[in-house]
Amino acid sequence: MSKDLTIKLSKEMEAYLKKKEIETSCSMEKIVEDLINExxxxxxxxEEGFYYDKQKNALFDKDNKVVEFTKLQNGLFHLLLQKKGEIVDFDTIHKExxxxxxxxxxxxxxIVKRIRDLTYYGLIINHSNKGYTLGETF
Known part of the structure; x- marks a missing residue:
């Protein structure tokens, strides 16, 4: 489904888009669409305003501040992110x-508790005697 959208641009944004239009030989609409898709x-x-930025390789809170993890917290979070949708068992966590x-x-x-303290409880879901998964993503 496609929907038309009207956007009011500042002079700076318009100048940027016109420059890109000339550089890329693409329409302004295509450039804006590509920027939004990116x-x-x-x-x-x-949930709760948290998001992971793939380009920056970092988790951000609702105030757009990087969530600072320790090395182990970061390792666990990224393992769960990599295995999104799968239960990651204790042996895999131990190994990886x-x-x-x-x-x-x-x-x-x-480590799970400390990640939850820095983020929110539902970010990491415990599956009794099996392992952990990341909470819902949108």
């Missing part, structure tokens, strides 16, 4: 995030 396709939207080094179930639970 923005939409480069983000994974989570901890690189088979010492890890207890309590340490892993603590």
């Amino acid at each position: 923005q939409v396709n480069n983000k994974i939207i989570f 995030v901890w690189k088979n080094k010492g890890m207890s179930i309590f340490t892993m639970r603590n």
Whole structure:
């Protein structure tokens, strides 16, 4: 389904788009469409205003601030993101995030809790005795 949209441009935006139009030999509409598609396709939207920017390789909060993870938190988040829609079992987490080094179930639970504290509870879903998944994305 296609929908027409009218956008009021500032002089700076209009000048930018005209310059791009000349550089690329594309219509202004095509350039705007490509810019919007680039923005939409480069983000994974989570609940509570959180989103992951694929280009910046970072998770942002509702205030557009980067969520600062530790190395282990970052490793777990990215593993779950990579396996989106799959339950990631404890052995896989141990192998991929901890690189088979010492890890207890309590340490892993603590990392999950700290990620939830920095974001929101539903970002990581626990599947009892199976593993974890990322919460809903849009």
